[in-house]
Amino acid sequence: MTRDERELAWPRHQRHEFHRPSPDLAGVVARYWVVEWRYDRPYRQLVVPYPNVHLSFLDDRAAEVHGVSSGHVFKDLDGTGRVFGVAFHPGAFRPFLGRPVQSITDRSIPATTVFDGLPTHPDVQEVEDVLRRNLPEPDPRARHAADVVDLIVNDPRMTRVDVLADKVGSSVRQLQRLFAEHVGVGPKWVIRRYRLREVTERMEAGGRIDWAALAADLGYADQPHFVRDFTAMFGETPTRYAERYPPVPPDAA
Template identity: 60%
Template sequence: MERDPRELGGAWQVSQRHRFIAPSADLARYVDRYWVVTWDYERPYRQLVVPLPNVHLTFRDGHAEVHGPSSSHVYRELTGSGSVFGVAFRPGMFRPFLDGPVARLRDRMVDAATVFGPELPDPVDVVSVEGYLRVHLPVADPEAERAGQMVVMIADDPGITTVDALATRCGMSVRRVQRLFAEYVGIGPKWVIRRYRLHEITERLADGVDIDWAALAADLGYADQAHLSRDFRKIFGEPPTSYAQRYGSFEK
């Protein structure tokens, strides 16, 4: 199958715009960022979406949805003109809004009314969405903060490559870490560790760094390069070198 040239070298930026906005101080405990995507395509475009361990609340065309953490990449078809306003919650910090473990949202989308009620912000912008969230602010949950801090620890420390290492660093049992992630993050600690370590590969490729794949696979705890490539493809949708082609230099 011939590859869509709009995927290569950042060409997708011709038809899409991405904007990221920091939350107000009183909501920063829960919200990582707001994001706005707009697009204009004469013919449909198959957008690759790579997962992170965030829960997202999205607003589009008068509808609001909660998207749980995904265990693998997904594709969204973008056609014509449109836009989405999104709220990316900090990993672990959506659980206080939810009456149940975040694991039940894994690889799922639900109507936002099941969590926040039927009212929607109007218009959909940062001011109105923040007002909407403040109406529904939950009671503080120290375990949510703990889970969120552990995800930050994983993201910031390339030396964490196993759940055992994470559990030791946090002074917890492996089973306790697994239960905490199921309840608050919605996806397992092993997946989160692999996601961030594999992301570092994309950064090296983008920087043009030569990679010793066999050595890297061993450093990341894989049995061999084939297992690393399999995990990368599941999360990012294609082999590392193919994925890197999406983000070459682009000039408007």
Template identity: 55%
Template sequence: MAERDVREIGGAWANFQAHSFPEPAADLAPFVDHFWAVAWDLGDQPPYRQLIVPNPTVQLSFPNGAAEVHGVGRRSGYKVLAGKGRVFGVAFRPGCFRPLLGRSVSTITGRVVPAVELFPDVPVRAMADAVDEREQARIAEEFLRSACPPPDPTAEHVAGVVALVAAEPGITRVADLAQRLDTHVRSVQRLFAEYVGVGPKWVIRRYRLREVTDRMARSAAIDWAGLAAELGYADQAHLTRDFTAMVGESPTRYAARYPAP
């Protein structure tokens, strides 16, 4: 394994990049989960490989004079940060990009699509010229109001189902979720493929693994064997394997990214 970039460790990345989360307008709540913005200035430092951990959300991002739609990615990846730059992003509620896309969200899973292919009027220039993330948020809100169709009841239902998975650690299998919804496993699988872009098994696993990173962020001492059992894994080895496959690093290597308690 290559020598580790020390800027990954102990929160050192915060010395050259900043993250913020402007609050989207309330009328966009049927579609938008949150806005996010990141800015970096590496000065004379070499480029930095930013680890991107996947989530079950479609993203519209505006990186340095461009606009891209990111389908759900099943595995982690890296974004190379160099020099000085910024990105503003819109994270859509799970399931709620389907009405904007007009087809199955699985058709863009794992893909990055130029936003102009889906939205000819996407405000690329205005976002690039905006002075700060507050102005970018205002521009994004105006665009989304013009682009978003009427809310789709099925999309709202799917968003609620994903929220249930996120909130209920006891849901560890697709069969558990189907039982809670009083439906069949195959029906849940079809619904997720159409509206979320990935299957319910992936979504369940992602939210159970988020409990691991949440505990890391709290600098909590972790009983790995006990946590594995709590999250529905047969043993710690299975948890470690799943975490590494999803996040791209082992739990102990990833934990080193957080500041020491």
């Protein structure tokens, strides 16, 4: 299959910005982000998910809340456009939503069903004002879910749900219920996503990758299981996806 040359040259067509939240919102908001694009012909953008719920404002459309995507998705970009978004910390959106986060997994809903007083063309300050007005009371279970996700993110040795459950003093079933309620996807999914992130980090670093050894390092029983999970999450096999990263010059290795 011929690869669209714009996949490697995306900075020519897209501009990304990221902003940190104010300290009083840092417990619920991971980041604010802005993406602008300009394409003279349609482009199919691959989006690989993380376990974040997003609030987005796209051009003149009504704002939407996007639940966690359980797999990769494609966005069709054409002409010029801009989207402003809020990425909530995994586990932090349940108090805003008022129901299990799993209920919006793989779905988008009107943001007005969650937030009052939304601006049409917001900046960071306006969105933060809205979030403060809609800020719910702290939820200890939401905080616990966020802490468990942080444990997964920060410990590359965490590759199994039963080990995670034991680490946080829970049963596997209790952990699954916690994640369904507050994260939107299961703990196995979250573990897999963050361990696979380490694969793309190695791709970006360049150099030869021993796929079988890497699969073992990530806790997979064999290489085919690793390839299957990677392909389901990223939409391409690991070797195909690695083509998205330019080769490292020999004198830079």
